[in-house]
Amino acid sequence: MNHDVRTYKVNEIFYSLQGEGHHAGKAAVFVRFAKCNLHCSFCDTNFDEYTEMSAQQIIENVQQYAPCNFVVITGGEPTLQVTATLLQLFHVHGYYVSMETNGTHPIPKGVDWITCSPKKAFIEAGDVQIKQANEIKVVYDGIHPISTFGIEAEERYVQPCDVGDESRNKEILQKAIQFVKTHPQWKLSLQLHKLIGIQ
Ligand SMILES: C[S@@+](CC[C@H](N)C(=O)[O-])C[C@H]1O[C@@H](n2cnc3c(N)ncnc32)[C@H](O)[C@@H]1O
């Protein structure tokens, strides 16, 4: 029995395919935590609503999607809430845990794959907390220069920003393709889930 008595503000738990970055195309159970410390103008996620859930309730909800053992912890900003205790519970039940984070807070012990998507506004304030990730995924608006913000990562992705306008998105995509062609150590990350119409 799990002895983590705290509750977590969970926005949604859903079963889909990872649409972005290194694990794109992989079946994944997403656990989206509410709240965020940033307010990116382009954010494509409404993370305000939530249900208070215990660690045990989270794991039982995730287990309904067995045999998938790949969990993507996201948000909002998950590092505001996720604890090593919760991550340990995932591991005890055989899960591989990937985390999507904006890099502004330390990553709790136990994340198997860290995807850091740094945000210019916050980094400029010099508040970035993490120095290393497995992959860095920079959202590109076609205007601001693309940078790793000093974060070390095995893999670098540029992800075209979805600005909600088809023709602008097409322009941004072309610029992202051009960037990858001139910076071949970067790869292109598309939001596959939006292209194929899944959550
Ligand atoms: C909703 S965020 C949640 C996790 C964390 N707060 C972060 O920003 O990495 C998940 C991913 O979606 C990306 N994202 C958010 N809005 C986007 C948009 N309009 N177009 C492309 N990527 C977007 C983020 O950069 C991040 O990589």
Ligand SMILES: Nc1nc2[nH]cc(C(=O)O)c2c(=O)[nH]1
């Ligand atoms: N399919 C799918 N893949 C994703 N990869 C990162 C997501 C996120 O919102 O963190 C996400 C998402 O919202 N849906």
Ligand code: SF4
């Ligand atoms: S940090 Fe992530 S969740 Fe927060 S507003 Fe920016 S993109 Fe959205």
Ligand SMILES: [Mg+2]
């Ligand atoms: Mg998303």
